[in-house]
Amino acid sequence: MKVVIAIDSLKGSLSSIEAGMAIKEGVLQAKPDAEVIVKPLADGGEGTTDALIEGMNGEQIDLTVTGPMHAPVKAHYGYLKDSNTAVMEMASAAGITLVSDDAKDPLLATSYGVGEMINHALQKGCRNFIIGIGGSATNDGGIGMLKALGIRFWDENDVDAGEGGQALAKVSRIDISGLNPLLREAHIQVACDVNNPLCGEIGSTYVYGPQKGVTENQKKQLDEDMAHFAQITSQALGTDYCNTPGAGAAGGLGFAFLSYLGATLTPGIELILNAVGLEQELSDADVVVTGEGRLDFQTAMGKAPVGVAKLAKKYHAKVIAFAGSVTKEAAACNKEGIDAFFPILRNVCTLAEAMDPATAKNNMTATAEQVFRLL
Numbered sequence: 001m002k003v004v005i006a007i008d009s010l011k012g013s014l015s016s017i018e019a020g021m022a023i024k025e026g027v028l029q030a031k032p033d034a035e036v037i038v039k040p041l042a043d044g045g046e047g048t049t050d051a052l053i054e055g056m057n058g059e060q061i062d063l064t065v066t067g068p069m070h071a072p073v074k075a076h077y078g079y080l081k082d083s084n085t086a087v088m089e090m091a092s093a094a095g096i097t098l099v100s101d102d103a104k105d106p107l108l109a110t111s112y113g114v115g116e117m118i119n120h121a122l123q124k125g126c127r128n129f130i131i132g133i134g135g136s137a138t139n140d141g142g143i144g145m146l147k148a149l150g151i152r153f154w155d156e157n158d159v160d161a162g163e164g165g166q167a168l169a170k171v172s173r174i175d176i177s178g179l180n181p182l183l184r185e186a187h188i189q190v191a192c193d194v195n196n197p198l199c200g201e202i203g204s205t206y207v208y209g210p211q212k213g214v215t216e217n218q219k220k221q222l223d224e225d226m227a228h229f230a231q232i233t234s235q236a237l238g239t240d241y242c243n244t245p246g247a248g249a250a251g252g253l254g255f256a257f258l259s260y261l262g263a264t265l266t267p268g269i270e271l272i273l274n275a276v277g278l279e280q281e282l283s284d285a286d287v288v289v290t291g292e293g294r295l296d297f298q299t300a301m302g303k304a305p306v307g308v309a310k311l312a313k314k315y316h317a318k319v320i321a322f323a324g325s326v327t328k329e330a331a332a333c334n335k336e337g338i339d340a341f342f343p344i345l346r347n348v349c350t351l352a353e354a355m356d357p358a359t360a361k362n363n364m365t366a367t368a369e370q371v372f373r374l375l
Contacts, residue, residue, distance in 0.1 A: 001034045001375075003027050004285040004317075006041040006278055008292035008304045009051065010324050013355040014364070016040045016051045022361045023289055023322065026368025034372075039276050041290070043304040044132040044191025044268020045089075052087045052130075053078040055276065063120055065113035066148075068094045068137040069103060070163075077117055085128040085275075086121035090114050090250055091135035094144075096212060099137045104213030106139040106222065107166040111253055115148025122182040130275055131257075132191040132268060133250040139165045139209055139222065141198075141229045142256020150178035151260065165251075168225035174236040176260070183261060190257050191268035196248035198241070198255045199227045204248035212251065226252060233259050269307035279311055287375065288312035289368070291322040295341055300332035309337030318375075322367060324354060342367055 005020040005027075014022065020038035027036050040055020042048035053060050058078040067073035078087035091097065093113030096104075121129065138144065143153055144163045152175040153161040161170040197203050205214060205223040214222060229252075230242040239259050241247050246265040247255040257263035273279065282288060290305040299305055309319045321333065321341035333341060344363040345354060353359060 001031055001286045002037070002284060003034050003287045003289060004037045004039065004278070004281045005289040006039040006276075006308045007290050007322065008041045008043070009047055010293040010355075010360060011047070013293070013324065013357055013360045015054060016042060017054045018357070018361065019291070019364060022364035023368040026365040027372045029365070029369045030372035037281050039278050039281065041304050041308065042268075042272050043307075044193060044271055045134045046091065048132050048191065048268070048272060049076070049078045049087050049089050049092070052080065052272070052275065056080050058087065061120070061124070063117065065093045065116040066110065067098055067113055068109045068111075069099055069105070070108070070110060073098055073113065075113060075117060077121060079121070079124065079126065083128060084126055085130060086126035088117055088121070088129065088131045090131060090133040090253060093117050094138050095135045096137040097135065104137065106164070106209060106212045106214045106218070106251070108164040109138045109140065109212065110144035110163040111136070111138045111140055111142055111251070112144035112148045112163060114253070115145035118145070119148060119180060122180060122186065127185050127187065129186060129188040130191065130271060131188065133253050134193070136250035136253060137212055138253070139205055139212055139214060139251035141168055141226055141252035142260070143167050143171070143229070145253065146256055146260055149183065150180050151176050152178060165222055165225065168222070168229040171229055171232050174232060176236070179260075188257065188261055188263035189271055190254065190263050190265045191271045192246040192249045192254055192265040193268050194249045195245035197243045197245065198230055198247040198252055199223055204252050207248070208251065230255065269302070269304050273307060273311060278308070282312050282315050282317060285312065285315065285317045288317045288319045289322065290319065290338070291341070293324045294327070295321060295323040295325075295330040295333055296327040297329035297332055299330065300336050305338065306333065306336045313337045320371060322364060324360065342371060
């Protein structure tokens with residue numbers, strides 16, 4: 001029996017690899033001669049960098065960059081030496097969790113630190129990039145990131161236009177001659193799970209701006225300023241990505257990646273499954289195990305476990321999911337390729353007790369053993 005395990009982290013309890021290894025232990029207790037492969041799983045959002053570092057023998061690179069409100073912050077990215085790849089989360093440098101509620105200011109918040117992370121990885125020799133762009137504090141169209149990478153944005157008086165959302169309206173001329181030349185050799189894949197265009201009522205400012213501090217009175221003006229920036233970009237580069245799905249992600253960072261860096265925007269789960277080489281292992285798997293902290297209707301809507309299940313079904317494998325808890329609505333997962341799912345709780349306990357890493361590991365191993373005894 002060949003078993004392939006790709007389970008998402010149980011947030012606050014077990015990492016993706018820790019959960020996978022606990023399941024592997026249970027499988028082997030039930031069937032000692034099974035071939036068991038454990039792969040990291042993430043969806044491009046929070047925790048993706050750490051999952052791939054741990055699951056692909058990567059190295060964590062720590063650095064200090066300019067934070068969203070211009071003060072230094074500690075950030076990190078993953079370096080996968082074998083494939084010359086940097087794995088990054090934009091939120092590490094410019095995330096909304098780095099800014100307190102009373103300090104949120106979309107006119108000032110900058111993505112500069114993201115560019116600094118990219119520069120650092122380029123200098124280290126990375127030429128392949130996987131970048132998750134969820135959870136941003138910025139609405140700057142990517143101006144900050146692009147400035148860090150060497151692009152200059154001038155106002156009508158040939159003065160630097162500045163940073164943050166306030167810079168968007170000022171840009172009248174763009175000089176790309178200083179762009180880091182190493183980017184010409186780079187292949188950038190952006191994990192992006194939103195389809196919003198850059199501007200308009202379903203664009204970055206209207207939809208995601210309020211959580212970053214955009215007031216009702218600022219929406220219209222900021223959106224018009226973003227459209228102005230897109231127009232100047234289009235004139236300078238001869239491209240037009242304003243209405244491309246995902247351009248509005250991360251306060252317009254999706255637009256910046258598309259327009260200036262030739263990046264591709266890909267749904268996070270697709271990008272990660274491809275990066276970890278899961279499909280090759282699934283081609284001859286008998287049983288595939290996936291799961292996450294809680295299985296519910298959102299799981300069925302296309303979260304990481306369903307991405308694994310759909311890939312497994314291409315090869316007619318049985319798919320089992322384990323979770324810390326399951327809701328009644330999780331039954332929808334059965335229609336999405338998960339043949340059966342199991343909560344791992346063994347007895348009545350508090351949430352804190354259930355999430356204790358040692359308890360969760362033991363519960364996961366014991367549940368996996370019993371399921372595989374049946375198989």
